[in-house]
Amino acid sequence: MDGKESLQPRAESAAVTSKQKEEGRQGSILIITAVEAEREAVLRGIGQDDRFKVMAGGVGPVAAAVSTTRALASASDYSLVISAGIGGGFAGQADIGSIVVASEIIAADLGAETAEGFSSLEHLGFGSSRLGTDQAASKRLEEALRAAGMPVRLAPVLTLATVTGTAEKAAELAGRVPGAAAEAMEGFGAAWAASVFQLPVMEIRAISNAVGPRDRAAWRIQDAFQSLESACAVLREVM
Numbered sequence: 496m497d498g499k500e501s502l503q504p505r506a507e508s509a510a511v512t513s514k515q516k517e518e519g520r521q522g523s524i525l526i527i528t529a530v531e532a533e534r535e536a537v538l539r540g541i542g543q544d545d546r547f548k549v550m551a552g553g554v555g556p557v558a559a560a561v562s563t564t565r566a567l568a569s570a571s572d573y574s575l576v577i578s579a580g581i582g583g584g585f586a587g588q589a590d591i592g593s594i595v596v597a598s599e600i601i602a603a604d605l606g607a608e609t610a611e612g613f614s615s616l617e618h619l620g621f622g623s624s625r626l627g628t629d630q631a632a633s634k635r636l637e638e639a640l641r642a643a644g645m646p647v648r649l650a651p652v653l654t655l656a657t658v659t660g661t662a663e664k665a666a667e668l669a670g671r672v673p674g675a676a677a678e679a680m681e682g683f684g685a686a687w688a689a690s691v692f693q694l695p696v697m698e699i700r701a702i703s704n705a706v707g708p709r710d711r712a713a714w715r716i717q718d719a720f721q722s723l724e725s726a727c728a729v730l731r732e733v734m
């Protein structure tokens with residue numbers, strides 16, 4: 496081991512612990528949002544379903560990581576972590592009001608700026624800035640959302656500590672991560688915490704705005720909350 500390996504979370508992931516398997520039960524699902532209004536939208540969608548624990552853990556990857564870690568450390572029966580909330584959609588990939596289910600979660604600002612451009616964690620030799628999501632469950636959700644008539648993409652979702660605010664930055668990100676459909680601020684933090692607990696992760700983003708020049712008046716936050724609620728009603732059915 497060269498010392499850098501220890502910077503990665505444990506890679507092995509188990510959707511259901513062996514004890515849960517023996518007992519033939521699935522375990523609880525932790526849904527972590529950033530703010531209370533997102534939590535309320537998720538709860539309206541989920542309804543009365545004790546399998547889901549929904550909490551608002553704060554804005555940004557650090558808050559998400561700490562809150563997720565605290566929740567997972569406080570109860571041992573979780574089998575899945577879902578980062579959920581509103582997010583920005585990349586032009587031509589995800590429109591306002593649509594849903595993006597993450598195919599992978601990428602810490603897009605984890606690395607170094609160089610004269611030649613952005614250098615990722617991989618390039619620097621410090622591990623990976625990409626974490627995989629629960630592929631089967633994510634695909635199932637995408638298909639169910641489409642069947643329910645909702646516009647949906649299964650695609651990479653970026654995590655950044657700073658909301659993108661210029662066309663140049665949006666183009667740079669889209670060029671650096673082809674196919675990225677959305678950006679938000681919490682997914683990678685929640686995913687990192689989940690991986691430390693050897694749990695699978697998903698990310699669901701309801702698109703409230705376009706990634707690019709800051710135009711607060713164009714944000715459709717209430718529409719995104721409505722989409723998030725509808726998506727979570729479908730989530731409840733497919734899990």
Ligand SMILES: O=C(O)c1cccc(C(=O)CC[C@H]2O[C@@H](n3cnc4c(=O)[nH]cnc43)[C@H](O)[C@@H]2O)c1
Nearest residue numbers: 529554555581582583658659678679680681706711
């Ligand atoms: O500046 C404002 O007035 C303002 C009002 C409400 C929310 C904000 C945010 O910056 C929200 C950040 C929050 O929402 C997620 N989010 C939504 N859109 C994006 C985006 O384009 N890029 C990154 N994150 C986004 C994010 O996950 C945060 O939880 C500002």
